[in-house]
Structures are given as structure tokens and as C-alpha cells.
Amino acid sequence: MVENFHNLYMGISVAAQPYNFMVAMIGLILGVIVGVLPGLGGANGVAILIPLTVTMQPIPGIILLSSIYWGALYGGSITSILFNIPGEPWSVATTFDGYPMAKKGHAGKALVISFLSHGVGAVIGVILLSFFAPIIAEFALKFGPAEIFSVMFLTFSAFVGLGGKSAMKTLVSIFFGFTMAAVGMDIVTGQLRMTFGSIDLMGGFNFIVAVIGLFGLGEIFLTVEEGLKMEGIEAKVTFKDIREGAKELAIHWKTLLMGTLIGCWMGLKPGGATPASFMAYGFAKQAARNKDEFGQGAAAGIIAPEAAAHGAGTSATLPMITLGIPGSPTMAVIMGGLMIFGLTPGPMLFKEHADFVWGLIGSCWVGNFIGLFIVLAFTPLFAAVLKVRFAILMPAIVYVCAIGAYAVNNRMIDCYYMLGFGVLGYIFKKLDYPLAPMVLALVLGDMAEAAMRQALIMGQGSPVVFFRFPIALPVMTAAIIIFFWPSISGIIRKRRIKVGPG
Amino acid sequence: MRKAELFTSLFFVVIGIITIVDAVRVGFQWGSSGPESGWFPFYLGVGTLICSGVITVENLARFKKEGASSARLIPEGALTPILWVLLPSVGMVLLTEVLGLHAAAAVFLAFYMRAVGKIGWITVVPVSTLTPLALYVIFDRAFLIPLPGGMLGKFIHLPF
Numbered sequence: 001m002v003e004n005f006h007n008l009y010m011g012i013s014v015a016a017q018p019y020n021f022m023v024a025m026i027g028l029i030l031g032v033i034v035g036v037l038p039g040l041g042g043a044n045g046v047a048i049l050i051p052l053t054v055t056m057q058p059i060p061g062i063i064l065l066s067s068i069y070w071g072a073l074y075g076g077s078i079t080s081i082l083f084n085i086p087g088e089p090w091s092v093a094t095t096f097d098g099y100p101m102a103k104k105g106h107a108g109k110a111l112v113i114s115f116l117s118h119g120v121g122a123v124i125g126v127i128l129l130s131f132f133a134p135i136i137a138e139f140a141l142k143f144g145p146a147e148i149f150s151v152m153f154l155t156f157s158a159f160v161g162l163g164g165k166s167a168m169k170t171l172v173s174i175f176f177g178f179t180m181a182a183v184g185m186d187i188v189t190g191q192l193r194m195t196f197g198s199i200d201l202m203g204g205f206n207f208i209v210a211v212i213g214l215f216g217l218g219e220i221f222l223t224v225e226e227g228l229k230m231e232g233i234e235a236k237v238t239f240k241d242i243r244e245g246a247k248e249l250a251i252h253w254k255t256l257l258m259g260t261l262i263g264c265w266m267g268l269k270p271g272g273a274t275p276a277s278f279m280a281y282g283f284a285k286q287a288a289r290n291k292d293e294f295g296q297g298a299a300a301g302i303i304a305p306e307a308a309a310h311g312a313g314t315s316a317t318l319p320m321i322t323l324g325i326p327g328s329p330t331m332a333v334i335m336g337g338l339m340i341f342g343l344t345p346g347p348m349l350f351k352e353h354a355d356f357v358w359g360l361i362g363s364c365w366v367g368n369f370i371g372l373f374i375v376l377a378f379t380p381l382f383a384a385v386l387k388v389r390f391a392i393l394m395p396a397i398v399y400v401c402a403i404g405a406y407a408v409n410n411r412m413i414d415c416y417y418m419l420g421f422g423v424l425g426y427i428f429k430k431l432d433y434p435l436a437p438m439v440l441a442l443v444l445g446d447m448a449e450a451a452m453r454q455a456l457i458m459g460q461g462s463p464v465v466f467f468r469f470p471i472a473l474p475v476m477t478a479a480i481i482i483f484f485w486p487s488i489s490g491i492i493r494k495r496r497i498k499v500g501p502g
Numbered sequence: 503m504r505k506a507e508l509f510t511s512l513f514f515v516v517i518g519i520i521t522i523v524d525a526v527r528v529g530f531q532w533g534s535s536g537p538e539s540g541w542f543p544f545y546l547g548v549g550t551l552i553c554s555g556v557i558t559v560e561n562l563a564r565f566k567k568e569g570a571s572s573a574r575l576i577p578e579g580a581l582t583p584i585l586w587v588l589l590p591s592v593g594m595v596l597l598t599e600v601l602g603l604h605a606a607a608a609v610f611l612a613f614y615m616r617a618v619g620k621i622g623w624i625t626v627v628p629v630s631t632l633t634p635l636a637l638y639v640i641f642d643r644a645f646l647i648p649l650p651g652g653m654l655g656k657f658i659h660l661p662f
Contacts, residue, residue, distance in 0.1 A: 051641075051645075051647050052641075052645050052647070054647075055645050055646060055647070166557075168553045168554075168556050168557050169553075169557065171549065171553040172511075172514050172550060172553045172554050172557065175518075175546050175549045175550040175553065176514065176517065176550065178542075178546050179517065179521050179543065179546050179547070179550065182521075182542065182543045182546065186528075186539040188539070189538070189539045191528050191539040192528075193524060193525075193528055193539055193540070193543060194520070194521065194524045194543070196524075217591070220587060221584050221587060221588070224580070224583045224584055224586075224587050225576065225577065225580040225583070225584055226580075227580075227583070389619055389621065390619075391614060391615050391618050391619020391620075391621060392611075392615055392619065392621070392625075392629060394587065394614065395590070395607075395610050395611045395614040395615065396611065396633055398587070398591050398594070398610070399594070399607040399610065399611065399633070399634075399637070400637070402594065402595065402598070402603060402607070403603065403637065403641060403649060406603065406649060406650060407641070407647050407649065410648065412598070412599065412650055415595045415598065416595060419588075419591060419592055419595060422588075422591075423588070426584075427506070427510060427575070430506070430575055430576075431506060431507055431510055431575075433510075449542045452542065453536055453537050453541070453542065456536065456537055457535075457536035457537075461532055461536075
């Protein structure tokens, strides 16, 4: 424990070095802009900037990438509150009460409440991260291929069972992601698969290109389709707003704590931030004394989802750095960045590159704190970004996306893939196929396949190896229960109805 | 909407079949040193085929019962603006092969701002020249990330 404190201190002092501090500032500002702009989100903002970090040292590089993420977490709420346009999926719940409050003339107060809730969510999330990460990493050192595969299986069954979308469509999306990952050279035998003699296909599909296409272009098509109506509310954050906002937070401290804890818990499982924000909103509404206030600009209706979203965003780092399994597309992209530096996320990272891991955790502390001050001070500037005509923003965003897609591998074909993924992303969104599981399958494809094959070789072809004691069995059991959760909960409900009055 | 659903699920049926065929080609059984290359893709293909097959059958059943629904994949009137984004973007990528990314982007920016945004030349010219120039300086010069120069890239040498 004392050792952890020492490590944390080291990490924070690394993150607070002038150069790293400056990098974090730049990352945060870019992140907030990316969070504000439609069509650019945390995931593809990070994806586009990955090529830039290649020339940097690993620690400042990862600080830049994660700072963009923290910035995007903050930035998403600015548009939800001022423009009623959620900049990110996890800030949808914020529009319910944030926009009405801003409309009533309390835009500054609404923003302050949201930012402070983010801050609290971040702090609690980072505390949990700092203290649980080493423990989980220590535990994960005992993992063999079967255990790694079982944890991945749990990740994907969470998408199927708890994702809330059609199970069949989620499965198709997962299989398609894995299939794309399998294109190219087989990592074990070196054989070419599904390349059909094409040299371009030999290189396979890069998930960063997929992220840029799916979340960048796809999102732009959706925005254009809805016809962009930007009716913003002017906002300035004054000291009075900060005081009033802080007071609201103090009054609703229970909601704040509840939102954060829901967020931190949900963030551990894949795709957590968005459901966490809705869940927290729902709970806050149920617990409130005057429910009519909700939807009219209730402070608690902003606090709960915002704290949950940031808590989830922070705790999502935990499975990524300790197990090497990202919970969200953004985390997957950050993990991709780590791999470019030659660092494989997972328990060994703690042993071999302790300075790096603690630098990253330290930057979570530093980044989230500066982020809070940046958004409090410069919100009007960030909101002004949206006043730029869409006809100027849109081509510039497509241009930047193309740069990002090309620079990942210096391949022209990736620009065409990006266009293709853009159309695919649009169709997926419209037909309600989930995107996140596909991206994660594409990221984890090679690892999952290698783990599965190694485990099977160890078990001499018998799948019983995936159910061995002491770790794989409970994880697999949990995964199977979660996979069938919709049907299980349906049966339970039916029983209850039968037993109950009626 | 329903037709689009059908086409999408059929697309995945085809993907599943292709995957299975290729997996069979490279070998999908248990080889001398564990599972062969096609082992994992084979099951992926089977999974894709089953799931997309179920979706297709469900959609077909609904299609027969209710006919094509009135809801469209792309709402009335939205296709034009989407194509106005998609086609110039494709054009930009194609133009990149010739002019290089930055020059192609300059053309793309100017075209979109002028044709779709109906923005005056006073804004169009500086924005469409300065943006690519700035990004050129950041990526190609400051961070030394070479972006595609196209066929003409060799002949253009900027003094900075």
C-alpha cells in the first residue's frame, strides 16, 4: 500500500513535469474541441492524432492521447447544455435537464454543475483506478491463455446480454469484427487468409481506420441527415455561477456519489459510459422528492448522468491497463497507441514499465484537474467553435479524418477503407447494429484467436480447458449467465407475475 | 427500411459463406500442431451465417406479412445532402492520387464551401488555402509524417 502511494507520487510528478504538463494542456484543449464538434468524438479524435504521437516519447505520447479523452468527456456536455446536441453518446442524458436549465437563463450554472460533477466523478474514478489497478494486475499475472480468453468472452457476452440491442445483430457485429481481424496473415502459421491474391488485403484492416470511418464519417452522415440546426444559448461562466453550482452539488451530494459509483461500476464492463449515464439519471429521478422538476432543469438531473459518465470513462481505463482488454472504442484506440510504442497492455506492463503505467495514472489526476479549470475558464470560446458554419467545419473534418486514416500505415488504400467504413457506420446506426462490439472484436481479434488456439493446444483440443479452476470457470460461468441474461430475466419476471396477484 | 434490413443481412450471409469457403481452403481441422489456420475463421463464418440467416428469415417473414414498410432507411429529402458529403469526399480521395492529399483537400474545401455552403469567395479562398498549408506544416514538417503527395508531389517543393 505504501509502495502504491510512493508510485502514485512518482507518477504525478512525472505528469506534472513542464513538458508533460504542456502536452496535457494541448491534449485537453484538442479534446474539448473534438468533444464539441459533431462527427468527431473521443474515439476518432484520439485515432487521428495517433500518428502524431509516434514521434514522441511514450510517456508524453500517452499523456496526449489520454488527455484528448478527458477533454472529450468534458466537451460533450458543453454542446448538450448549450445546443441541446449531445456531442457524445454519454451526454445524451445531460440534455434532458441541462438544456432546459440553460434555456431558463442559467446556462452558466448548468455548465458549472456539469463540470464539477465531472470533476468529482473523475477524482473518485481515479482513486479507484490508482488503488485497484495494481491489485488486479497482480491477480492477472496468474492468467494463462484460457483465462485471457474467458475474460474476452465475458467482455463480448456483456455486449450481447447487457447491450440492449438485438442479440443476433450484436453477434453479427462481433463476428464481422473478428472476421475482418482474421484477414491477412495468420499470426501463428504465417498462412494468408481471405486475401484472395490481393496485396492490399494482405495488410488486413486496421481498427484505427475503422474507428475513423465508423465514428467520423458515419456520424457526419447522420448529422447531415438530421439537418443541422444550431441554436445555441449564449453562455458565460461567472464566479456567481461557480458558487451557485458548487452549492447545488453540496445539496445533492447523495446523487453525486450515487452517480459516480454507478459510473465506476458500469465503466468496468464494456460500453459502460452511455448506459451508466442513463441509469444514473433514472435512479436520480426515482430517488428525488419532486419528480416533476426532472426534465424542467433539475440540478440533480445534470449531476447524476455527468458524474456517472466521467466515473465510467475513468474506470474504463482499469481493464485496459491491467488486462489488456479495452471496454470502449476510445480505450481500444488508446490501447492501439500503447501498442505502437511497443508496450503491450496487460499485467506485465506493471512489472516491466512501472514508470510508464504510473505516469499514465498520474496524468489522469493532473489531466482531470487541469481539464476542469480549462472548461470553467474557456467555455464561451469552445462554444464559439460551433458558430463556425457547418459548410466550413464539415470538409475540414473529413480532411482531418483522411489524414488520420492515411498516416496509420502510410497506405492510400486506408483512405478508401475509411470511406467504406463511413457508409457501413451510417447503415449500422440506422439499422441498429451496434458498432462498439465490432470495433472491439477487430482490436482483440488476433489476441483472442491466439489465446483460444494456445488454450486448446494445452487442453489437447478439449474445450474443457476454458472451464478450468480457479479463474476461468467462474469467469466463463458469469459470461454465460450474462449472455443469456435477457432470457433469464424474462423467465424470472414471468414467474413473479404468476406467483404475484393476478 | 425493411429492404435495407434484408440487403444488410444478406450481405452478412455472403460474408459468412466467403469466410467458410476460405477457411476450408486453408484447412479448418485439427492439424499436427494444433488448430489449423482456418480453424478460427471457420467458426466465425458459421456464426455469421447462422446469425445473419436468422435475421434474414425474420425479416423475410415480416416482409411477407406486412410488405415493405413506409419508413425509409434514408428519410425523404436527406439523400441529397448525404450524397453532397459522400461524393465530394470520394472525389477528394481520388484526387489525392493525383494531386496529393493537401492539394486535393484545398480543392475539396473550396468546392464544398462554395457549392454547398454558398459562402463568399472572401472566406473561401483564405480558409481553403490556409487550412491545408497549416496541416502540411504540422504533419509533414513539424512531425515528419509524410502524407500522400500524389503523382505531382515530387514536383512541388515548398520553401519551408
